[in-house]
Amino acid sequence: MSSLLDKLLHFAIGLGVGVLFWAGLERYHRAAARVINPLVFLFMVVWGASGLFLFRQLGIPLLSHTAFYMAIPDWDLPLYKLTRLRFLIHRSWPFHSVLIPLLLLGLWLWLSRRPGLNRWQRAGLSTLRDGAIGLSVGMSAHLIWDALLSSTRRGFYIHGFSRGTSLLWLLINLTLGLGVPLVIARALSRTGPVSSGE
Ligand SMILES: [Zn+2]
Numbered sequence: 001m002s003s004l005l006d007k008l009l010h011f012a013i014g015l016g017v018g019v020l021f022w023a024g025l026e027r028y029h030r031a032a033a034r035v036i037n038p039l040v041f042l043f044m045v046v047w048g049a050s051g052l053f054l055f056r057q058l059g060i061p062l063l064s065h066t067a068f069y070m071a072i073p074d075w076d077l078p079l080y081k082l083t084r085l086r087f088l089i090h091r092s093w094p095f096h097s098v099l100i101p102l103l104l105l106g107l108w109l110w111l112s113r114r115p116g117l118n119r120w121q122r123a124g125l126s127t128l129r130d131g132a133i134g135l136s137v138g139m140s141a142h143l144i145w146d147a148l149l150s151s152t153r154r155g156f157y158i159h160g161f162s163r164g165t166s167l168l169w170l171l172i173n174l175t176l177g178l179g180v181p182l183v184i185a186r187a188l189s190r191t192g193p194v195s196s197g198e
Contacts, residue, residue, distance in 0.1 A: 007053045010071060010145050014049020017141035018042060018134070021178065029182075031189035040127055041134040048072050048101070048138020049145075072100065072135065073142045089159045093169065096143060096158055098177035101136035105180060108132060133181040140177030143170055 022041070025033040046052065051071035066078055076095040080088040087094070094100075108129045117125070147156040147170055158166045 010050035013145040014141040018045035029185040029189040032185035037130045040130040044131045044134030045138035048135040049141040091159045097173045101132045104132035136177045
């Protein structure tokens with residue numbers, strides 16, 4: 001499979017999972033769908049699933065930088081080249097997991113409990129939360145396509161893990177990657193502003 005087709009499929013699966021997740025919000029946690037910024041969510045879904053790969057050749061400052069055009073799960077490729085740390089060999093556990101978005105959500109939870117936040121700080125924290133939720137859904141979608149694609153070859157492996165552990169890793173990360181954002185959405189729809197007329 002060409003790398004462009006692979007990226008397009010990562011993009012398509014990312015969009016598909018993102019749309020399904022959002023439809024779930026609209027159906028079951030409507031108030032959360034009114035609170036979460038859909039643009040921040042979508043941007044981070046794409047970044048986590050496929051990266052902004054179309055920008056690669058365009059030479060736009062920042063957007064054509066490796067870190068942007070590359071999906072965040074694939075950041076282990078340049079990082080390994082740079083550092084030669086063995087745990088960063090591609091399909092590494094820190095990047096082929098939902099560890100990064102969950103850490104960001106943990107940071108959001110910790111910061112948002114601080115008293116005396118001003119308007120701008122609260123707005124910044126909402127962006128952090130919505131971005132981390134999008135990234136969690138996007139990286140889950142990336143894992144789904146990695147697993148589907150590689151199952152046609154030699155099976156899905158996380159670098160350094162056995163086949164069984166890799167599949168368990170996949171299952172745990174998909175559960176957390178889609179489940180934690182849903183739990184947060186549920187909490188938001190209880191505490192968030194009540195939408196008018198419903
Ligand atoms: Zn991957």
